[in-house]
Amino acid sequence: MNEDRVPGVFRPRLLPAALAAWLGYLALDFLMHAVFLAGWWRAAEPYLLPPRDMLRLIPLGYASFAIYCGALTWLLARLYGERxxxxxxLRFGVVAGVVSGVASALGTYSVFRMPPTALLVWPASVAVESAIAGGVSAWVLAAGRPWRRVGLVFCAVVVLFIAGVVIQNLWFPTPADHMFS
Structure with a gap:
């Protein structure tokens, strides 16, 4: 076997595993930032783009998550193989998330106005999201029928999104003056 390649058994599973990892990452990102860290984001508002601009640019963030999850999935298959x-x-996701989160937070903090708490919030959130992406990716890579597991992940994401919207509106409502400035 060529040591520089992903094991053959994983090649057809890379796309579904990366997609499932991305879906898990998106769900957790929504829960963490739009629900549980919404107050922190409101407090950091002076440092952020106007809400309309952020909403317009969200697809760029989602694209960055897709690239990250694709690379994470490929690395998992390449480094762990049959093991x-x-x-x-989960472990690999945490390590990759901490490294990526700390490096990007420090780099961003060095050139942009950011609240100092971002140096803790960003790496912690990336580590948690990356752990989920790594665990989901490994779960799908190990499956005999990976697309079935992608379907299960998608259903879980829909449930988590609905739960997040309910929690957000019942316990952490956004004040009307912060909706769209």
């Missing part, structure tokens, strides 16, 4: 399991995906 891949959900726990190794």
């Amino acid at each position: 891949l399991c959900v726990s190794s995906g």
Whole structure:
């Protein structure tokens, strides 16, 4: 076997695993930032783009998550091969998330006005989101029928999104003056 390639058994599973990882990452990103960290984001408002501009640029963030999840999935398959399991995906995701989160937060903090708390919030949120992406990716890579697992992940994401909207509106409502400035 060529040591520089992803094991053959994983090649057809890379796309579904990366897609599932991305869906998991998106769901957790929504729950963390739009629901549980909404107050932090409101407090950081002076440092941010206007809400309409952020809403317009969200697809760029989602594209960056897709690139990250694709690379994470490829690395998991390449580095772990047949030894891949959900726990190794979770561990690798945490390490990759901490490294990526700390590096990007420090780099961004060095050139943009940001609240100092971003140096903690950003790496922590990236580590958690990356852990989920790694675990989900490993779970799908190990499956005999990976697209079935993508369907399960999609259903879980829909449920989490609905739960997030309900939680957001019942316990963490956004004041009307912060909707669209």
